[in-house]
Every structure is written in structure tokens, then in C-alpha cells.
Amino acid sequence: MQLLAEAEVGGLSMAEVAEAAGVGVGTVYRRFGDRAGLLLAVMNHREAELQSAIRVGEPPLGPGAPPADRAVAFLHAYADILEDFGEVMAAAEAKMSGPRRFRTGPYLAHWTHLRDLAQAADHGLDADYLADTLLAPLAAAIFVQQRRADGYDLDRIKAGLRTLAIRLLG
Incomplete structure (x- = not known):
């Protein structure tokens, strides 16, 4: 690893x-x-660790923290995964289209988590829409564009994600 x-x-x-x-x-x-299979196995391992931390890990990523703090922790953890695997994930995302990409697999797990946090924040917001909105900046192609082509450092991206989550859920 x-x-x-x-x-x-x-x-x-x-x-x-x-x-x-x-x-x-x-x-x-x-x-x-092949190398793609190896990278997929490592990415799957990282995803399993992330989902476990969401369910039973320590706050703020795990239960027990306010919804906005949990959302920030999740968004930052996912940005860290993109930092390591963004190019591979962007290529995989480009091959998937339609509902399969957004309502299956890890995306669905992430979306459900953020939707549940938005509902728990209870600000009368459209939690379903908000979940997609919070995930949109973490599309791998956007992340790779910002990191590699635009020169954003990871701290800048995380600061933006934090601002977005706190303003929507805080």
C-alpha cells in the first residue's frame, strides 16, 4: 500500500x-x-476502510459528531483517496454513465451517508439533492483537473469542501 x-x-x-x-x-x-487489477484491489480496500470508519469509527468521521463535522471529515477522507487514486478513478468514472454510476456501488454509499447527514442537520433542505451537490466537487476528473492542471494544493481543495459542508449543514 x-x-x-x-x-x-x-x-x-x-x-x-x-x-x-x-x-x-x-x-x-x-x-x-495486471496493474489495473492491483490498483482496483487497493482502491477497494481503501473504500472498505472508509465505509467502516463512517459506520463505527471515531468521530468526527464516525458516529457522535454533529452532521456538518461528519460531512467535512468524510469529504476530506475522500479527497485523500482521490489524492492517491484520482487518475485511475477518473478513467473508471469516464467508462461509467447513466444511473449505474450514481446509484450503485461506492457512490451510492457516499450519497446515502451525506443524505442522512443532511436530514440529521434538519434545516429543511432537500437532502437528496444536497448529497449530490456535496459529492460533485469530488468527481475524480474535477479533482485531477484542480490538482494537476490548475495547481490547487490539497489544503485548498479541503478548505473549499469544508466551507461548502459547513455552509450547507452547519
């Missing part, structure tokens, strides 16, 4: 992964198929 976090998505070889894991390269290929 550390090797993937430190490497650029396009520059990591299966041989490097095998060496870091102390196994033969054939073992890595049998387990993951």
Missing part, C-alpha cells in the same frame, strides 16, 4: 510490487491479473 501511495499511477511496475511484497512477479500477476 505504501508503495502505491508513493508511486505515480502510471509508473508502478508489477515487478516493483512483487519486490516490495517479497514474492515473485508471477504471484502478483496470478493474484491481481
